[in-house]
Amino acid sequence: MPVATFCLVALDCPEPRELAEFYRELLGGEVKRYGDDWYDLFAADGTRLAFQRAPGMRPPSWPQADDNSQQLHLDLRVTDLGAAERHALELGARPLDTDDDEGRREFRVYADPAGHPFCFVYGT
Structure with a gap:
């Protein structure tokens, strides 16, 4: 019996808002901001991608x-x-x-x- 369920993939990047918008343009959906360092894309098909600021990435x-x-x-x-x-x-x-x-x-x-x-x- 599983103890967890998959919820998202998070990508490190220097500019999370810009990368979230890039993928929104490819996949559709809605971008939500959670502070300056984290953005989520809720894609049209239900997929969720997150983008986390990582300056040294x-x-x-x-x-x-x-x-x-x-x-x-x-x-x-x-x-x-x-x-x-x-x-x-x-x-x-x-x-x-x-x-x-x-x-x-x-x-x-x-x-x-x-x-x-x-x-x-x-x-x-």
Whole structure:
């Protein structure tokens, strides 16, 4: 029998309001502020992401490097990779692995404005 239930993922970042707004633009929903150092995004699908101020945060590298593991990444399901990519880049995302040359068309990897990796995963 479980003793806990999942409630959110919290991302460290230098500017929590800006990162919460970035993900709100991707996922929809509502951003709520809990002081200057913590913001929550209650996404349209019920998912909850939190953003915590961490002034000394170092973004993970992609792909993993021996001295700085990626720690985690978010997978975001999309129905149109091209449209999702254009929107994310307009919001300040940076491409990390978008190579479709080998026939891979089901996912692409980006960094959010704070440097956290996330993937757009094609699916319906």
